[in-house]
Amino acid sequence: MNQEPGSLIQLYLEEIDIVDAVEVHEFVIASAATAIANAKGRNWVPVIVKQVGAEAYEAIANGFIVAAAEEAGLHKVWCLVVDGEDATHTSVRALTQAHIYKINLATASRDQIKVALDYLINRTNNPLKGVKLLTATERIAAAPRQYWKESLMDLTALKCGITKGAKLNILKEVFYTVPEALPDRITDAALLTGLTVTELKKMAKEQAIEGYSKMKKADLVKALSQT
Incomplete structure (x- = not known):
């Protein structure tokens, strides 16, 4: 049975596949398990999942809750079903702090x-x-x-x-960063300083600067910035 996006449902732990490794210290998992037990076995924060089969789901976020529920001895957890769009997954992971937008x-x-x-x-x-x-x-x-x-x-x-x-x-x-291609001619000293000596000599050769092959970086930058 296909679940509608936005559905809040209970799933058996074995129906949930944890794709990303749960990088949470065992102390945190144990603490969450205690909290679940004290809340009468309810995980009030749902696992965010997408459906990948009739009775199969992938955890998109809050996957550590599955580990905590297992530690607490539960067989089911509450889950929120989302659609399979990449934009949805990125948004969910950002909102749950599992992912940071670069x-x-x-x-x-x-x-x-x-x-x-x-x-x-x-x-x-x-x-x-x-x-x-x-x-x-x-x-x-x-x-x-x-x-x-x-x-x-x-x-x-x-x-x-x-x-x-x-x-x-x-x-x-x-x-x-997604760098732009360098312009054919650069005169900005700050930009030239960021280039390698090999890159500077190539530019100096293309601009027919005399004696470029023996110049040091500072001299290359000065010569190119003045052309």
Whole structure:
């Protein structure tokens, strides 16, 4: 029997497939199991599921409740059925904090950058300790982000306390970028500085700059920015 999206139903635990691993500490599961038991065996927060067969469902969010119900000795749990649309799943996972929407750093506004950085800096697990919110926000917002590589390594050249490793990796939890193609001729020194020596020499060759092959990076940037 097909269930209508929005239906609140009870399902046997064996009817629910947990697709994503339940990354919750066993202490949290035990605490939730105790809460369910104290509520007379009712999980007042439903498991969010989509139907994949006549009597088969996949947990989209709140999957840890299935583990807690099993720990509490239940055979059934209350579930909310949603449709199979990708947009629905993304929305549900965001609303249950199982998923965070990432921001395209190439097009993000200053306020979006500030709020995202503030979220990361004020987390309990904080690899960004020492990073000054306003300084990092202003330097990122002013940078030519539309040309940054997908690795976001260009961030480390801003000298705002964000270095490669743990600090850069945690930024990838909320930021991504889809870089635009570089223009044929660049004169912006800040953008040129973010390029590699190989890239700069290629551009210098194309622009017929004399002696480019022996130039250091600073000289290449100066020569290209003046053409």
